[in-house]
Amino acid sequence: MEAHGIIPEIIDTKPSALAKVVYPGGVTVELGKELTPTQVKDQPEVSFAGEDGSFYTLFMIDPDVPAEYRDICHWLVINIPGSNVAQGQTVIEYVGSGPSKESGVHRYVFLVFKQTDKITTDLFVNKTSQEKRGKVKTRDYIAKFKLGAPVAGNLFKAQYDDYVPTVRKQVGLE
Numbered sequence: 001m002e003a004h005g006i007i008p009e010i011i012d013t014k015p016s017a018l019a020k021v022v023y024p025g026g027v028t029v030e031l032g033k034e035l036t037p038t039q040v041k042d043q044p045e046v047s048f049a050g051e052d053g054s055f056y057t058l059f060m061i062d063p064d065v066p067a068e069y070r071d072i073c074h075w076l077v078i079n080i081p082g083s084n085v086a087q088g089q090t091v092i093e094y095v096g097s098g099p100s101k102e103s104g105v106h107r108y109v110f111l112v113f114k115q116t117d118k119i120t121t122d123l124f125v126n127k128t129s130q131e132k133r134g135k136v137k138t139r140d141y142i143a144k145f146k147l148g149a150p151v152a153g154n155l156f157k158a159q160y161d162d163y164v165p166t167v168r169k170q171v172g173l174e
Contacts, residue, residue, distance in 0.1 A: 004032050004155060006109055010063055010071070010138050015153035019110050020047045029156045034105070035097075038163040040156070043075070043094035048112050048152035050083030055115040057147060058085060061138055062097065064106040073136040074108065078119045089119075093127035097158040098167035109155045111138070113147035130171040 001007050001014050021029035023044040029035070050056050060075035074095050080088030099106040125132045141147070 001031075001153060001155070004107055004157075006063075006107070006153075006155065010061070010109060011111065011142070011150055011153075013149040015111065015150040017049060017152045019112050019152035019154045021045075021110055021154050021156075022047075029110070029154050031154055032157060034157045034159070036161045036163070037097045037099075037158055037167060038161055040108070040158065041096040041163055041167065046085050046110060046112070048083050050080065050151075051114075052082045054082065055118055056080040056083070056088070056151070057113045057115055057119070057141075057145065058088070059109075059111045059113075059138060059141070060094070061109050061111075061136065062099075062106050063109065063138075064099070064103070065134070070134075071136045071138050073133050078121070079115070089121075091121060091123050092125040092133060095127050095133075095171055096163075096167055098164045098171075098173075099158060099160050100164070100168075101160045103160070105157050105159045107155055107157055110153055111150045112152040113142070113145075113149075114151050116146045116148075119145055128170055128172070130173060133171070 076092035
């Protein structure tokens with residue numbers, strides 16, 4: 001994470017473990033490797049070592065959008081029981097990477113945090129909406145919900161490909 005600028009830009013402490021992220025078709029995220037938007041268009045399976053009886057939060061963010069939108073949240077799931085992401089509460093539905101043609105390579109960061117308590121929110125952003133995805137400050141969420149240091153994380157890089165217009169149209173950007 002340090003080598004990719006995630007520490008100290010987004011978080012202060014290195015995750016204690018690597019989250020396993022596998023996309024449909026078997027595409028696996030390997031820390032810092034480049035994938036295409038076409039490869040990551042569908043929601044992946046994320047696994048990590050969660051404790052029974054504890055709740056976790058999963059973020060997927062893009063910190064490489066223009067500063068006024070930082071960070072873009074591509075996926076947010078809270079109240080994950082143990083390591084069962086599918087049983088958590090989706091707050092922001094998954095949207096794959098969609099960097100604009102001229103913006104170069106973007107980092108897409110997965111972070112998993114152990115919660116101190118169950119989180120309550122009425123916020124829900126569906127996969128066809130850009131509203132509430134931008135101007136997300138990961139550090140603010142960490143502080144607000146007392147999430148502490150990440151227990152797992154991973155990241156990939158992606159840049160524009162021919163699938164990006166589909167992603168951007170899905171969320172109302174084109």
